[in-house]
Amino acid sequence: MLAAMQFEPALSRSNDPQDEDRVLLFAGNALIIASGTDAQLPSRVALAALVPAETVHVGVLAGHAVETAHIDTATQLPSGWVPEPLRPLYGRLSETEWAVAGRAFQLAEWDRTHRYCGVCGTPTERLTEERARACQECSHRAYPRHSPAVIMRITRGDQVLLGRSSHFPPDMYSTLAGFVDVGESAEAAVRREVREEAGIEITEPQWFGSQSWAFPHSLMLGFTAEWTSGELVPDLAELEDVQWFTRQRLPVLPPPSSIARRLLDAWL
Numbered sequence: 001m002l003a004a005m006q007f008e009p010a011l012s013r014s015n016d017p018q019d020e021d022r023v024l025l026f027a028g029n030a031l032i033i034a035s036g037t038d039a040q041l042p043s044r045v046a047l048a049a050l051v052p053a054e055t056v057h058v059g060v061l062a063g064h065a066v067e068t069a070h071i072d073t074a075t076q077l078p079s080g081w082v083p084e085p086l087r088p089l090y091g092r093l094s095e096t097e098w099a100v101a102g103r104a105f106q107l108a109e110w111d112r113t114h115r116y117c118g119v120c121g122t123p124t125e126r127l128t129e130e131r132a133r134a135c136q137e138c139s140h141r142a143y144p145r146h147s148p149a150v151i152m153r154i155t156r157g158d159q160v161l162l163g164r165s166s167h168f169p170p171d172m173y174s175t176l177a178g179f180v181d182v183g184e185s186a187e188a189a190v191r192r193e194v195r196e197e198a199g200i201e202i203t204e205p206q207w208f209g210s211q212s213w214a215f216p217h218s219l220m221l222g223f224t225a226e227w228t229s230g231e232l233v234p235d236l237a238e239l240e241d242v243q244w245f246t247r248q249r250l251p252v253l254p255p256p257s258s259i260a261r262r263l264l265d266a267w268l
């Protein structure tokens with residue numbers, strides 16, 4: 001028997017639309033979901049009036065096809081339904097549902113923003129053999145956007161390096177992170193970001209693990225490294241503050257949904 005919440009990604013569905021399909025509709029960055037504390041992914045029948053003719057197939061979750069699409073933010077929602085940003089839904093949806101919703105958001109966003117060929121302006125068509133939209137005029141293909149970013153736990157003896165961005169909740173600090181430049185290795189990006197944001201040098205970064213992060217379309221590559229030299233000089237254009245923290249004196253840490261927290265939990 002399959003696990004209750006097993007998810008299998010797929011490019012296209014193998015049956016006709018069903019009432020019990022899961023339909024993830026996004027208005028801006030928010031998922032349309034039933035109001036209340038016990039969040040569940042909506043069924044097609046519940047949101048029938050809102051589902052556009054064209055949806056993107058995401059895969060199959062616990063035996064139900066999962067479809068996604070963007071809808072206009074001005075759309076009138078049926079009573080009892082609300083737009084909810086995805087990130088705070090962690091903990092209210094199951095871990096698998098939350099990950100599927102993140103995947104759906106990225107696919108819906110890609111589909112919405114690649115309706116026309118970036119080369120010649122012709123309307124594109126969705127392909128069935130791979131996750132791409134193609135131009136029939138010039139053969140250009142557009143794939144879902146994916147931006148690699150590095151995130152790193154830097155330690156110095158029994159201290160860990162954490163930074164604070166102005167858009168974080170009060171008192172929260174997190175591991176440093178940044179996007180990988182074109183032409184740059186992930187390890188070089190770790191060293192550059194740490195040098196730029198904190199002014200210090202580190203040992204060769206060691207691989208930790210990765211996480212897809214749908215805000216908006218990152219693949220987070222986690223690393224660890226040790227301080228080797230330099231005193232902290234925060235880049236105040238990027239961060240409000242950067243500090244060394246001991247296990248005995250920690251700030252508010254990022255939520256458990258994030259790889260930042262996994263990096264820190266592995267150290268604690």
Ligand SMILES: [Zn+2]
Binds near residue numbers: 117118122139
């Ligand atoms: Zn074209």
